[in-house]
Amino acid sequence: MHIELQKRPVPSTLYAVLSPFIALALTLVAGAILFMALGKNPFDALYSFFIEPLTEVWSIHELTVKAAPLILIAVGLSVCYRSNNWNIGAEGQFIMGGILGSLVPILMPGFQSWLTLPLMLVLGMIGGAAWGAIPAYLKTRFNTNEILVSLMLVYTAQLFLDWLARGVLRDPNGNNFPGSIRFSEAARLPEIIPSQGSAHYGLVLALVAAVVVWFMLRFTLNGFEVRVLGANPRAGRFAGFSQTRMAFFAFLLSGGLAGLAGIAEVSGAIGQLRETISPGYGFTAIIVAFLGRLSPLGAIAAGFMLALTYLGGEAAQMTLGISDKVGRVFQGLLLFFVLGCDTLINYRVRLVWRKATAPAGGQA
Amino acid sequence: MDTNHTEIPLLETRGLTKIFGSLRACDGIDLAIAPGEVHALLGENGAGKSTLVKMLFGVLEPSAGEILWKGAPVKIGSPGEARATGVGMVFQHFSLFEALTVAENIALALDGKVPIERISDEARRLSVEYGLPLDPSAHVADLSVGERQRIEIVRALLQNPELIILDEPTSVLTPQEADKLFETLAKLKAEGRSVLYISHRLEEVQRICDRATVLRHGKVTGACDPRNETPSSLARMMVGGEVPEISGAGLGEPGEVLIEVHRLSAPARTPFAVALTDVDLTVRAGEVIAIAGVAGNGQSELFDVLSGEVTVAHADSIRIAGVAAGRLGITARRLMGCSFVPEERHGHAAVPTMSLSGNLVLSRYASDRKTFITGGWLGLINTGPVATATKRISSAMDVRKSLVDPPAGSLSGGNLQKFIVGRELDRQPRVLVVNQPTWGVDAGAASRIRQALVDLAKSGSAVIVISQDLDEVFEIASSISVINEGRLSKPEPAATMTRERIGLLMGGFHDGAGHGVDPAEVAHAH
Incomplete structure (x- = not known):
């Protein structure tokens, strides 16, 4: 018996819609097996992992805090991946955005006006975009692989942040703990409903970005260019579109949005520059982008889904006594199944039972 | 037996x-x-x-x-x-690894393990026996298409x-x-x-x-x-019926020079590409110049430099209506009134996953910006006029489709090609460059496309047709030139050109001496 993949004449619209859900279901099944192997009741475990975080108001606020950066980054990555530019370094762009935006309240703590926050956000975007411009430049100028360059720049950014938070930007009155001074109120991204929970305006930024980018992709010539160059670089060249220009556009946009997410996280959720400011949002957002079918609107739903795995990991640690790394395991499973299920869109899967009877050994 | x-x-x-x-x-x-x-x-x-x-x-x-x-x-x-x-089979499209030798390619296709030396010997023996000269140790990349076909034939014969x-x-x-x-x-x-x-x-x-x-x-x-x-x-x-004859009648006296290529050379961009050497070509309004040749002799490289997908070193090498255009990209050349139809439909002339209307925007967004793009700096695609134009092209070229605006990839080869040619004709280009216009297209669609090309020339445009199909070349061309290893022969009037002469030119015979020499005699002297 063997499995045969038959190419469909046209991509299946049914499976294009169903594939993320099939992937989710398979993730749950695999997760249940995983919990059983750990000796836990799988139903209880899945409940505390996926349902419990949604039962309380404060934890829903937490969910949006985690979802906002994921959505912001994933929206940019969707454009990147659609245009055939493989930015794996959003984590680094996130960090550089956080750093550059933080310079305002750290270096000029006295500058407190209505301009402070907008200036920080703009600097955050510039920081992320600048970091994203490096792989774009190297790719277009020297034909280097943007996957490797952008990924390696993550580690550079992480170590740079670590050095800053422990060194030059450390709070002099912080008892030698790493981390900058705490930001003033004017430099904080406000909470949406302060009385209820911690959800901040980063979520609004994320939703606006998703809608704007969706509009761009769907209705404008620029979005058309993204889709053409992604689907067929050769046809894009025939159309007169420039791959170099597109590489910069995609990396600057996704870097800028990742940088915005970074400064929103620092000024919204954290309130100071620390030696680590991201639990891997930049990497998790890759899963968000794919789970959302590389659509900015899909990224919204997928962002909340993946945010849940962060909360679920914490919940699993508290109620089940399993390491919160299990959250990462779920993220990995999900990405694996999402990419696997996408095969169903372009291929029909057939089981063939007939044995090969070729005497000399079959070969195509 | x-x-x-x-x-x-x-x-x-x-x-x-x-x-x-x-x-x-x-x-x-x-x-x-x-x-x-x-x-x-x-x-x-x-x-x-x-x-x-x-x-x-x-x-x-x-x-x-x-x-x-x-x-x-x-x-x-x-x-x-x-x-x-x-049963042995020789496919139309060869499945050979260019970086491997002839013997290695043969070994890959055999069932079971046979030492490569024995394959070499056997292949050499067979190739001599059947008059298929072939060097088993040669790299496929260095071989002509005809030689590659011999590998496939020998490969089939090895199985007796x-x-x-x-x-x-x-x-x-x-x-x-x-x-x-x-x-x-x-x-x-x-x-x-x-x-x-x-x-x-x-x-x-x-x-x-x-x-x-x-x-x-x-x-x-x-x-x-x-x-x-x-x-x-x-x-x-x-x-299942008569195929309409193409009527070339009405191709009048050629007018002004619309595209002029002068001593154009371009290096090969990959190890498997062909370099263009000293290409000269002048096409006037009202002319159809056909460029014949065996596949892989620089046709697509020539198309790329004519279209501006690849720019050349000297702006003067290509003049469009008198303007030096060698350094201009494809969009700039389109804005000068040129249109292009590449050989490969899927993934070059059209994006298969996109709708026909999307594929219309693909090559016309710049030249028809006023009609197709709206919203000022936002650059919104104006779907109404795009849909109207898609419909107009489909009915003008008789494009048969099941939906109003289906993905390009769902159309049959002939229908998609009719749409792609129609997309360019719809804007009445002054210069049209087409590579293999009817490759893999059924006879009915092919005759419609050919007639449309002739009609465009009649209306005063310059048309360059790169084609492997000699029947097509003779049917529509006013002059014929042959491309061989990146060199272009001097165009000769279709009326005086013969198949034998084209065959000689395809095989690499270049008469630098010009006309008046019997090509057959010269060929024998080689």
Whole structure:
């Protein structure tokens, strides 16, 4: 018996819609097996992992805090991946955005006006975009692989942040703990409903970005260019579109949005520059982008889904006594199944039972 | 050998049927190939020839019907089984690794482990025996298309097959190379082997085949001795009606020079590409210049520099309506009134996953910006006018489709090509450059496209047609030039050009001395 993949004449619209859900279901099944192997009741475990975080108001606020950066980054990555530019370094762009935006309240703590926050956000975007411009430049100028360059720049950014938070930007009155001074109120991204929970305006930024980018992709010539160059670089060249220009556009946009997410996280959720400011949002957002079918609107739903795995990991640690790394395991499973299920869109899967009877050994 | 039992066919199919979705690609095919005969399988593109032979070679599984080998029913489940049965196949598109040697390529296709030295020896022996000169240690990348085909033939012969299937073998050969191939086929026939010869070239079928089976829309529409038929009676069986003649009448006196290429050279961009050397070409308003040549001699490289997808070193090398354009990109050249139709439909001229209207925007967003783009700096695609234009093009070119605006990839090759050519004609370009306009297109669509190209020239545009199809070249061109290894021969009036002369030019004969020399004599002197 063997499995045969038959190419469909046209991509299946049914499976294009169903594939993320099939992937989710398979993730749950695999997760249940995983919990059983750990000796836990799988139903209880899945409940505390996926349902419990949604039962309380404060934890829903937490969910949006985690979802906002994921959505912001994933929206940019969707454009990147659609245009055939493989930015794996959003984590680094996130960090550089956080750093550059933080310079305002750290270096000029006295500058407190209505301009402070907008200036920080703009600097955050510039920081992320600048970091994203490096792989774009190297790719277009020297034909280097943007996957490797952008990924390696993550580690550079992480170590740079670590050095800053422990060194030059450390709070002099912080008892030698790493981390900058705490930001003033004017430099904080406000909470949406302060009385209820911690959800901040980063979520609004994320939703606006998703809608704007969706509009761009769907209705404008620029979005058309993204889709053409992604689907067929050769046809894009025939159309007169420039791959170099597109590489910069995609990396600057996704870097800028990742940088915005970074400064929103620092000024919204954290309130100071620390030696680590991201639990891997930049990497998790890759899963968000794919789970959302590389659509900015899909990224919204997928962002909340993946945010849940962060909360679920914490919940699993508290109620089940399993390491919160299990959250990462779920993220990995999900990405694996999402990419696997996408095969169903372009291929029909057939089981063939007939044995090969070729005497000399079959070969195509 | 079964040569004595001629009453039992070597291979026979009864009611062989293949269904893809709702399409009956092959519908109850009855076919019998006698031992030691060269049997032609005739039909237009899409008639079901390839589907039929893929079933015979075990690539596709029949939906119904049976295959008999020497009178006994057989099931051919894979190419390996086909080879074990005694069927060898030479595909139209070669499956060779360019970076490997001839012997290594042959070894890859063999079942079981055979030492490479033995393969080399065997291949050398076979190639001498059948008049297919071939060096087993040569790298495929360095070989001509004709030589690559020989590898495929030798590869098939190594299995000692009783039936050899050749799929459109001469479509990539010069007339002289084709003659060599026919000698090989005669030798195979003399040994008692059978050949199933797939073609849509009627002349060669009449020349070398003993019997012919004609397919149309997946059904057998005729079985005959091609020698007793005329090309037009065979064509009728293939097409099911008369194909309209292209009328070149009305191509008036050429006008002003619209595109001028002067001493253009361009280095090869990859190890497997062809460098262009000293290309000169002048095309005037009202002219159709055809550039003939065997595939892989620089046609696509020439197209790329003409279209501006690849710019050249000197702006002066290419002048469009007198303006130096060598450094301008494709969009700038479109804005000067040029249009382009590349050879590859899927993924070059069109994005298969995008709708027809999207594919209209693809090549026209700049030249028709006023109509198709709105919203100022936002650059919104104006769907209304785009849809209107898509409809206009579809009806002008008779593009048949099931939906109003289907994905380009869902159209048949001929229909998509009609749309792509129509997309460019719709803007009445002053200069049109087309590469292989009717490659893989059925006769009806091809004749419509050719007529449209001639009509465009009549209306005062300059048309450059790069084509491998000599029939097409003679049908529409006012002048003919031949490309060989990146060099272009001096264009000569179609009226005085002959097939023999084109064949010589294709084979690399360049007469630097100009006219007045008998090419045949010069060729003999080589």
